[in-house]
Amino acid sequence: MAITILPKTPRTDRMGTARKTALLWGGAAALAVAGITGVQLLAQIEGDRGIAPLANSQDIQVSGITVDVTAKTGAQARLDGWKLAEKEAWKKLGGPDMAVESIDAMVSSVVIGHEQIGPKRYIATLGVIFDKAKAGQYVGAGAGSGPRSAPLLLIPVLDSGGVRQVFEVRGPWQRAWAEFQAATSPVDYVRPTGSGGESLILTAGQTSRRSRLWWRTVLGQFDASDVLMPVARLERQWPGGPIKGTFTARYGPDSEVLGSFTMDAASEQDLPRMLDEAVTRVDGLYREALATGQLRPDPSINAGGEALDRAFAELREKLMPKGDEPALAPPPPAPVIRTEDVSGAPVEAVTVQFATPDAAAVDAALAAVRGVPGVQGAATVSLAIGGTSVMRVSVAGGGERLASALRAQGWKVSGGGASLRISR
Numbered sequence: 001m002a003i004t005i006l007p008k009t010p011r012t013d014r015m016g017t018a019r020k021t022a023l024l025w026g027g028a029a030a031l032a033v034a035g036i037t038g039v040q041l042l043a044q045i046e047g048d049r050g051i052a053p054l055a056n057s058q059d060i061q062v063s064g065i066t067v068d069v070t071a072k073t074g075a076q077a078r079l080d081g082w083k084l085a086e087k088e089a090w091k092k093l094g095g096p097d098m099a100v101e102s103i104d105a106m107v108s109s110v111v112i113g114h115e116q117i118g119p120k121r122y123i124a125t126l127g128v129i130f131d132k133a134k135a136g137q138y139v140g141a142g143a144g145s146g147p148r149s150a151p152l153l154l155i156p157v158l159d160s161g162g163v164r165q166v167f168e169v170r171g172p173w174q175r176a177w178a179e180f181q182a183a184t185s186p187v188d189y190v191r192p193t194g195s196g197g198e199s200l201i202l203t204a205g206q207t208s209r210r211s212r213l214w215w216r217t218v219l220g221q222f223d224a225s226d227v228l229m230p231v232a233r234l235e236r237q238w239p240g241g242p243i244k245g246t247f248t249a250r251y252g253p254d255s256e257v258l259g260s261f262t263m264d265a266a267s268e269q270d271l272p273r274m275l276d277e278a279v280t281r282v283d284g285l286y287r288e289a290l291a292t293g294q295l296r297p298d299p300s301i302n303a304g305g306e307a308l309d310r311a312f313a314e315l316r317e318k319l320m321p322k323g324d325e326p327a328l329a330p331p332p333p334a335p336v337i338r339t340e341d342v343s344g345a346p347v348e349a350v351t352v353q354f355a356t357p358d359a360a361a362v363d364a365a366l367a368a369v370r371g372v373p374g375v376q377g378a379a380t381v382s383l384a385i386g387g388t389s390v391m392r393v394s395v396a397g398g399g400e401r402l403a404s405a406l407r408a409q410g411w412k413v414s415g416g417g418a419s420l421r422i423s424r
Contacts (some may be wrong), residue, residue: 051170051178051194060135061181062089063111063127064276070121077122082110089128093139106134132183149290150297153190153224155202159233164204167194173232176275180283187286187295190224207255211359212300213366215253217383225297226252230282232275243271247278249285252298259285347376348398353421356389365422369393372405 065085071077083100090103111127130139158165158173165171174194182189192198201218207229209215219227229250236243243265249258261281265274289295354365362383369378374396382390395402399420403413411422 051175060093060130060132060139060183061111061127062092062130063113063179063181064273065089065092065126065128066124067126068121068123072120074117074119074122077120078115078117078124081122081124082126085110085124085126086128089130090139093130093135095135095139106130149187149286149295150225151188151190151223152295152297153192153219153222153227155207155227155229157204157207157229157231159231161236166202166204166206167192167199168203172271172275173230176272176279177230179276180279185283185287187228187283187290189228190222192222207250209359210253211362212253212298213362213380214359214383214385216301217380219301226301228286229255230279232278234271240268242266243268243274245274245278247282249282249289251286251289251295253301254298258289258294346398347394347396349418350393350395350399350402351419352378352391352393352402353388353419354391355423356383356385356387358385362389365389366391368406368409368411368422369402371409372402374401 065088067081067084067088069077069081069084071080083104086103086107087100090098095103107128108131109129111129113125113127115122115124115126154177155166156173156177158171160171167174177191180189182191192202194202201221206218207227215227219225231248231250233246233248234243235246245263245265246260247263248260250256251258261278263274263278265271286295352365352369354361356362356365362380362385366378366380369375369391372395375393376396377394378391380389380391393402399415399417403416403420406413406420406422411424414421
C-alpha cells in the first residue's frame with residue numbers, strides 16, 4: 001500500500017496521523033485476536049457432540065431380535081414371527097418358563113425395525129416392549145427383592161485408533177449406551193447427553209483423576225453418588241474388515257475393574273450389533289457387582305471435614321519418619337497455634353479465594369481452613385484447577401479470627417472482613 005505525504009504537511013500533523021494509524025491498526029489487531037479467541041472457545045462446546053439418551057419409560061423394552069419364519073401364508077408367518085420374537089425377548093430378560101399366551105398377555109407393543117414379507121415367509125428385526133406393571137414382578141428392576149443402586153454417573157470411554165474419547169465427537173460406544181433401555185436394569189444410570197459444557201468436563205482424562213474433592217464437584221453437578229466408566233477398545237484388522245472389541249467395566253474414582261471380555265464384529269456394518277450386545281453384557285457385570293455389594297458409593301467422595309481430617313492424619317503418620325529410624329535433617333518446628341475459646345462468638349460466612357494449580361492444592365487449602373478452631377464448615381463453591389478457586393467458610397468469630405489463624409499456619413492472607421484471599 002502506497003502512502004503519499006504532501007510536502008506542506010507540518011511535522012506535527014504527520015506524527016499525529018502516524019499515531020492515529022498505529023492506534024487503528026492496533027485496535028483492529030486486538031479485535032481480530034478477540035474474535036479468533038471467541039471462535040476457538042465457542043468451537044470447543046459447539047457441534048454435534050452429544051447424543052440424548054432414550055427416555056427411561058416404565059415399560060421394559062428388548063431390541064434387536066431377528067426372526068425368520070415360514071407358514072402357509074405371509075400373514076400367518078408374520079404373526080408367528082411376532083410371537084417368536086416375544087418368546088426370545090422373554091428369554092433375554094431372564095424370565096421364567098411360561099406359555100406363549102402368557103407372555104403375549106404382558107406385551108404392550110412390538111416395534112418393527114426392518115421386515116420383509118413374502119408369500120409364505122417373514123424375515124424381520126423386531127423389538128418387544130413389555131408392560132412393567134405386569135412383567136415387572138418377573139424381570140427388570142422390580143423382579144424379586146434385589147437391591148437398587150444409588151444414582152451412578154456413566155462415562156463411556158471409547159479407545160479407537162490410539163485415541164481415547166468420551167463426548168468430544170459422536171461415537172458408536174456413546175450411541176449404544178444412549179439407546180440402552182436402562183429401565184430394565186437395577187443399576188440407576190445417570191447418562192449425560194454430552195452436549196455443551198459437558199464435553200469439557202467429562203473427558204477421557206477425567207477418568208484417571210483420583211482427587212475426591214474434584215470428583216465431588218463433578219458428581220454434584222449431575223446429582224450422582226459415584227461413577228461408572230465402561231471402556232470399549234476397538235482394534236480394526238484393516239479398513240472395512242473385522243473389528244475386535246475389548247470391553248472393561250470400571251467403577252469409582254480409583255477406576256476399579258469389575259470385569260472384562262472380548263467380542264468380534266465381521267465389519268463396520270456389524271459394529272452396532274456388537275456394541276449393543278456389549279452394553280448388555282457390561283450392564284450384567286454391574287448387576288453382579290451390585291448383587292455382591294461391590295457397587296457401593298465410595299464414602300470418601302462425600303466425606304465430611306472430620307473424615308478428611310482423619311485421612312490427612314493417617315497420611316501424615318505414613319509419610320513422617322519412624323521414631324527408630326534416624327532422620328536426615330530435623331524437621332522444622334511446627335507453628336504453635338493457641339486454642340481460643342470461640343463458643344460464644346457469632347458464626348459468620350466468609351468467602352476465601354485460593355490458588356489451585358493442581359488437586360493437591362485444593363486438598364491442602366481445605367485441610368488448613370477446616371483445621372482452624374471455630375470453623376463449622378468449609379466447602380468449595382467454585383473449583384478451577386490451574387486458576388483461582390473459591391470456598392465458603394462458616395466460622396465463629398468472623399474473617400479476622402480466620403485470617404489470624406491461617407497466618408499462624410504460615411499462609412499469606414490478604415483482604416479482610418467477609419472476603420479473604422490466601423496463598424503460600
